[in-house]
Amino acid sequence: MKLFSLIISIFFYLSCSPKTTNSIDVQQIMKSLYEGSLTGAGGEGFKKENLVIQTVEEWKAFLTKLDSTNKVSGEFDTNIDFSKKSVIVAIDSVRNTTGFTIKINEVSHKRKTLEIVINHKGPKPTDMVGMAITQPIHIVTINKTDKNIVFVEE
8 A cells, every 4th residue: 555655656746747937046046246226316327227247348338337427336346257157237217216226036047038037116105215316226146047038027
C-alpha cells in the first residue's frame, strides 16, 4: 500500500506542468544603487522613462545628464562591470511637491523576456508634503541577460 501511494505521488508530481514564470528573490538578481529624487527642477532633462543601460558609453552619458544640475552620482558606486551587469533606471515625472516615489519592485524571468515591475506612489491627501520640485528615480543593477526587457507598471 505504501509503495502504491509513493508511485501515485510521484506520478502526480511529474505530471504537473512546469511553471512558465520564474520569479526569483529580488535581492539575488537586483542591487539597488540609488533610490530618491532629483531636485534640479527638471533641469536634468529627463522625462518619465525607463532605461536599460548596457555599455560604459551609455552609462557615462547617463551620469553626465544625471549630474548636470546636482552631483547625484557621488551618492552611489558608479563602477559597473558591464560584461556581467546591466543598469535599469526608472524615472518618474517631474512633481511639484515632495512625497512621490518610484521603485523597481520585482524582476521576473519569463520564457523570452525579463519583466521589470515598477511601482509609483504618491502622497495621501492627508500627508504633509514640502513645496519643492522633485523627480523620483530608482537605479538598480541586474545580471546581464540576452532576453528582451519589458517594463510593467503597478
